[in-house]
Amino acid sequence: MTSAEWVERAVYAPLSEQGPAPKEVVVGFGFWLFLLSDIIIFAALFAAYAVLSGNLAGGPSGPELFDRQRVFTETLCLLVSSVTCGFGYLAVQQRRAGPAYLWMFATIVLGLLFLKQETAEFAAMVAAGAGPSRSAFLSAFYTLVGTHGLHVTTGLAWLIVMLAQLATLGFQPMVRRRFLCFALFWHALDIVWIGVFTIVYLGAH
Amino acid sequence: MSEHPEAQGSAPGADVRLHGSRRSYIVGFAAALILTIASFAAASTHLIYGPSVPVLLGVLAIAQMGVHLVFFFHISSAPDQTNNFLSLAFGIFIVGLIVFGSLIIMANLNHMAPTMEDLMKMQR
Numbered sequence: 001m002t003s004a005e006w007v008e009r010a011v012y013a014p015l016s017e018q019g020p021a022p023k024e025v026v027v028g029f030g031f032w033l034f035l036l037s038d039i040i041i042f043a044a045l046f047a048a049y050a051v052l053s054g055n056l057a058g059g060p061s062g063p064e065l066f067d068r069q070r071v072f073t074e075t076l077c078l079l080v081s082s083v084t085c086g087f088g089y090l091a092v093q094q095r096r097a098g099p100a101y102l103w104m105f106a107t108i109v110l111g112l113l114f115l116k117q118e119t120a121e122f123a124a125m126v127a128a129g130a131g132p133s134r135s136a137f138l139s140a141f142y143t144l145v146g147t148h149g150l151h152v153t154t155g156l157a158w159l160i161v162m163l164a165q166l167a168t169l170g171f172q173p174m175v176r177r178r179f180l181c182f183a184l185f186w187h188a189l190d191i192v193w194i195g196v197f198t199i200v201y202l203g204a205h
Numbered sequence: 206m207s208e209h210p211e212a213q214g215s216a217p218g219a220d221v222r223l224h225g226s227r228r229s230y231i232v233g234f235a236a237a238l239i240l241t242i243a244s245f246a247a248a249s250t251h252l253i254y255g256p257s258v259p260v261l262l263g264v265l266a267i268a269q270m271g272v273h274l275v276f277f278f279h280i281s282s283a284p285d286q287t288n289n290f291l292s293l294a295f296g297i298f299i300v301g302l303i304v305f306g307s308l309i310i311m312a313n314l315n316h317m318a319p320t321m322e323d324l325m326k327m328q329r
Contacts, residue, residue: 003215007215025215025216028215028216028218029214029288029289029292031217032216032289032292032293033292036292036295036296037296039296040296040300040303043299043300043303046304047303047308048307050304050307050308051308051311068245068248072241076241079238080234082234082277083230083231083233083234086227086229086230087227087230089218090226090227090230180218184217184218184278187218187273187277187278190273190277191270191273191274194269194270194273195266195270197241197244198262198263198265199266202244202245202247202248203259203262
């Protein structure tokens with residue numbers, strides 16, 4: 001039974017005749033719960049950053065360190081990659097191999113561009129003596145932004161594995177479900193980034 | 206019995222009503238792009254009354270998160286989305302507890318913490 005048929009039945013059949021939910025729904029819901037708990041980790045890091053962001057210990061402050069132009073480029077990379085990831089996911093669900101590889105490859109390129117900007121920023125800051133051990137503000141900054149960057153790195157590794165699975169296993173239901181989870185993971189990273197650029201970069205004072 | 210069609214729901218991000226439609230992503234991208242540009246403009250311009258800028262940034266960020274949830278995650282208040290929607294509400298509740306709870310407690314501790322002068326007095 002396809003998901004569409006199932007929803008059709010879910011709407012019209014009595015509850016006792018609906019049967020167990022299809023695997024796509026169970027897997028998607030379970031992954032959604034994981035994403036929510038992942039976002040709670042980020043909430044704790046955001047709280048730590050908000051508490052510590054004023055403790056400069058005589059070190060450089062946010063506005064002295066941050067380059068808004070670069071942050072805007074990073075934001076655009078992630079936002080466009082969310083769309084290419086969505087298109088790739090649709091292509092996977094429609095079993096169209098060409099567009100699936102094309103859009104997912106674009107997602108990888110945009111993710112790498114994001115990571116390139118972020119590592120360049122970190123490297124420049126550390127070279128200027130603003131490393132994570134300089135002040136409580138910078139410790140919290142590297143922990144929060146670095147955790148997001150690690151998530152992006154993990155996501156890219158996952159996407160490469162998924163493309164290898166697509167090449168070897170083809171459009172099996174199992175592979176398509178994993179692509180659903182990946183798409184959700186990638187969109188969640190973009191949501192966390194909204195918080196990062198608003199609170200850390202634009203809210204710096 | 207059929208009043209409860211929402212019993213098991215559908216997966217987040219896999220809204221069958223939007224399957225095969227790129228429109229949702231394009232509309233979401235356009236809205237998110239406008240909100241992002243508005244955020245960066247609000248933070249950089251001097252045209253807006255300074256103390257109101259953080260509030261404006263917060264509103265724009267929450268609006269953009271809503272846009273992402275609706276157009277990228279396809280989360281809605283539809284009957285088959287009840288499970289996803291309720292767990293999202295619970296997640297937001299926990300996030301709020303952690304962030305605002307930490308801020309209140311730490312501000313309070315900061316307020317009550319003895320200054321260096323107090324500590325010197327205690328040693329005498």
